[in-house]
Amino acid sequence: MPQGEKQVLTTTLHRYSRYTKYLLTIMLYFGEIFVIILFAFTSYASLQKGALRVQFQSPAVPLLHSNATVREFYEGDIAVPFFTVLQSDVSLVLYYAPWDFDSQLAIQDFEKIANKYKGQVFCTSINCWVHSGLCKKTFLKLRSFPLILGYVGASRGIQYRGPLQYDYLDKFVQSLLTPLIRIETVADLNKLLIQSAVVVTGFFNFDLAKPKGFYPFYTASLRYLEYDSRKTVVFAVITNPSAAQRLGIRLSMPRQFDLRLHLWNETLIYPYNDNAIDTSQLLQWIHYRSHSPMQFISPSGRKNQVIQRYLIEQQRPSLILFTPSSILSYQTMVVKEVALNYYNCVSSPRITRLIQESEIQRDAMEFSRLAFERQCGISEKRKCLSNNISINAHQPSKDDISVEEKCEFSYEPILPKLEGLGCRTNRTLNFFVIDSHQYPNLLINLGYSSKRINQNSYVVFVVDPMAESHYAMTLPLTRQNLQNFVINYTEKRLRRFHRSRQKKQKTKKSCYAGRVCIEEISADDFTTIVLDPLYDALVLYKKKGCVFCEIGARFFLKISQMFSSPSSSILKKTNVRQIKFATIDAEENILPWQYTVDKFPTIIFYPAHRKHDSRIYPHNLELNEANLLNFTLSHLSLKNRIIWFTRFCQDTACLQEAQRQIDAQIIIIERNIRRSRNHLLWPENSDRKSVAKIQNYVKERHFFKELGYSVRKAVVDIPGGHKPDEYRDGIVLLA
Known part of the structure; x- marks a missing residue:
């Protein structure tokens, strides 16, 4: 290397080293200054003698009036109420938060329960939101309100998980008072099988002072209420030895009890070991072995996957009865009879006997209703409070025959074609019952308006998740009509349910001159507007909550504006028809299969005189004005394409x-x-x-x-x- 170049390189390295040291020194000084400032602020904060400002909770006030039957502890005390709970036979405790809306609604029905069972059930409410109260300090894991617990004596609490309504809460209290039902005859067992889905029976040696296995069985009947607020599983005790013998129950010396699970098509015997009953194992055995041809669905009202689990994940069509009654009604029994016959694949005498027993009870209910209307003088067109009639009504007497003939009250025999149909088809139905008053949104989402719900609360739908369709029963709910409805669905004779929701029409003032308006159509208007053979139509399919639909609507509106005013001299001399532009909410309006889409947004062009030759805007093509305009022009007839082509030429x-x-x-x-x-x-x-x-x-x-x-x-x-x-x-x- 020449001497000059070496000297230049040495000078450059020296300068670079000097600059580096200078920067490191500056960074060191800045770090020290930052530490000093931070220390000064910390010292200043530590020297402040003022206390932290804390906003205290406002004083608690009672939700109920002073004369209420419910004893309210609004300051959060739990010592006094629990002392009374331990001394009471049956107690009901409501833990609430005063700001919670559900708590405010529940406490009203809670007071009605207290008035009804005054002297039988001790009812109290505790404010578990007061920070200074013992309830807040004791129950730290309480995350949601309200919480209702039932206590029988000194046993642990039984949580109520059902809907916060009077009818359901009343049934829960009745189950606390009488968790076990007495069976004297075989007919009593058959009646229970009709009124409920599953019956668990126990036969014990009551000659002993403390029958072995009875207390765990009693405890299981109470604990099962936490998972079965509708009491679909009934616990019963057989007290008549002759009835037990007719059911095939015989107690030997080493065997001191007998537990059985009675289902609609079979009876299971509980496996016992060492003459002892484990309550948890018994509850698991009942839960996993129970099944019924018809089930009640009761969503909790909070975010859950109950509907998803029953209706969607099973990948099977479901028949759903929407009923306004929480008790077993005439319509519910009709659906259960059809379900029993639908699954009677081997012509079982047991199932046939249950259907006959159901008919007898249903006839008794209807005769009681007719007699009640006759006594009250109520015409058949007016509504009668028939939901309050007990299912154990008297049998029809000879005097009631005239009522039957007068009202033309008769039953058609079940068609043999329905028997065992569930085992002969790949479109097997599940049968469910849902409270229409408790969950009206389910009906509304299926296309049943709230006005129609008030007129007729008993509605039957078949929901098919695989086919993404549902079908409604339009005829009155009778056994004959229901079985025909099931058969027609199996043989694919039903039409898809039609739902159409028209938006409010805009006034002429809102669409003044110079403003482009696109019509939002419904399923009722689709045929007359889109399928008009004389006009080309471009339809934008959208749905609520779709962000891309809003973006695509802007380009759709722009193209509509371009085609709306043929003002050029070329178009004035032609007799070209305007293109119809429309949008439709595909979620709120159910169209025939050939006009439905599976993605949103979707734009479909329906050409004039050949609606069957419709074309979808490619989803892999960017949606903008130029692409949408070329898509529209390319699918016009040759004559119209050339005419509009000259309209948009710029050079x-x-x-x-x-x-x-x-x-x-x-x-x-x-x-x-x-x-x-x-x-x-x-x-x-x-x-x-x-x-x-x-x-x-x-x-x-x-x-x-x-x-x-x-x-x-x-x-x-x-x-x-x-x-x-x-x-x-x-x-x-x-x-």
Whole structure:
């Protein structure tokens, strides 16, 4: 290396080292200054003698009036109420937060329960939100309100998990008072099987002072209420030895008890070991072994997956009865009879006997209702409070026969075709019951309006998640109509449920001159507007909460504006029809299968005179004005395509391309005219249809020649080869 270059390199390295040391020194000083400032602020804060400002909770106030039957401890005390709970036979405790809306509603029904069971059940409410109260300090894991617990004596609390309504809460209290039902005869067992889904029976040696296994069985009946607020599983005790023998129950010396699970199609015996019953194992055994042809669905009202688990994940169609009653009603028994017969695959005498027993009880209910209406003088058109009639009504007497004949009250026999149908088809139904008053949104989402719910609360739907469709039963709910409905669904005779929701019509003032308005149609308007054979239609499918639908609607509106005003001189001379633009909410409106979509947003073009040849805007193509405009033009008829093509041309080159297409079309028409004329030279081909065809060709040729003349004139009129820029977004048409 030359000496000069070496000296320059040494000087450069020396300067670089000096700058580096300078920067490191500055960074060191800044770090020390930052530490000093931080220490100063910390010292200043520590020397402050003022206490932290804390906003105290406002003093608690009672939710109920002073004369209420419910003893309210609004300051959060739990010592006094629990002392009373331990001394009471049955108690009901409501833990609430005063700001919680559900708590405010629940405490009203809670007071009605306290008034009804005054002297039988001790009812108290505790404010578990006061920070200074013992309830807040004791129950730290209480995350939701309200919480209702039932206590029987000194046993642990039984949580109520059902709907916060009076009817359901009343049934829960009745179950606390009488968790076990007495069975004297076999007929009593059959009645319980109709009224409930599962019956758990226990037969014990009551000759002993403390029957072995009875207390765990009693405890299990109480604990099961936490998972079965509707009391679909009934615990019963057989007290008549002769009835036990008829059921095949015999106690031997080493065996001191007998537990059985009675289902609709079988009876299971509980496996016992060492003459002892484990309550947890018994509850698990009941839970996993229980099944019923008809189930009650009771969502908690909070975020859960109950509907998903029962209706969607099973991948099977479901028949759902929406009923306003929380008790077993006439309509519920009709559905259960159909379900029993639907699953009676081997013509079981046991199932046949249950159906007959259900008919007897249902007849008794209906005769009682008719007798009640006759006594009250209520006409058949008015509603009667028949839901309060007990299911154990008296049997019809001879005097009631005239009522039956007068009201034409009769039952048609079940068709043999329905028996065992669930085992002969791949479209097997599940049967469910849902409270329509407790969960009206489910009905509304299925397309049943709230007005129709008030008129008729007993509604039957078949929901098929695999086919993404549902079907409604329009006839009155009778056994004959229901079984025909099931058979028609199995044989694919039902039509998909039609749902149409029309938006409020906009006034003419809102769509004034110079403003582009797109009509939002419903399923009822789809046929008359979109499927009109004389017009081309472009439809935007959207749904609520779709962000991309809002973005696509802007481009859709812009294209609608471009096609709305044919003001050019070329279009004034043509008789071109306007394109119909419309949007539809595909979630709120159920269309026939051939017009549904699976993605949102989706744009479909329905051409005139060939609606079956509709085209979908490609989802893999970017949605913008130019692409949507070219998509629309490319699917128009040839005549309309050329007309609108000349409308959107912005320069001479575009008009020359339009002229080329017009000339090509004229050549094709003249070729068709010559071919048709040659065809007429033969005598056997000289008919009126051929002559009319030539006349139409001549009219089209004249039209395209006039259009070509207008295009050539427009080219000459463009100053500098460009038209005024009507669309400043720079739309480029592909020829």
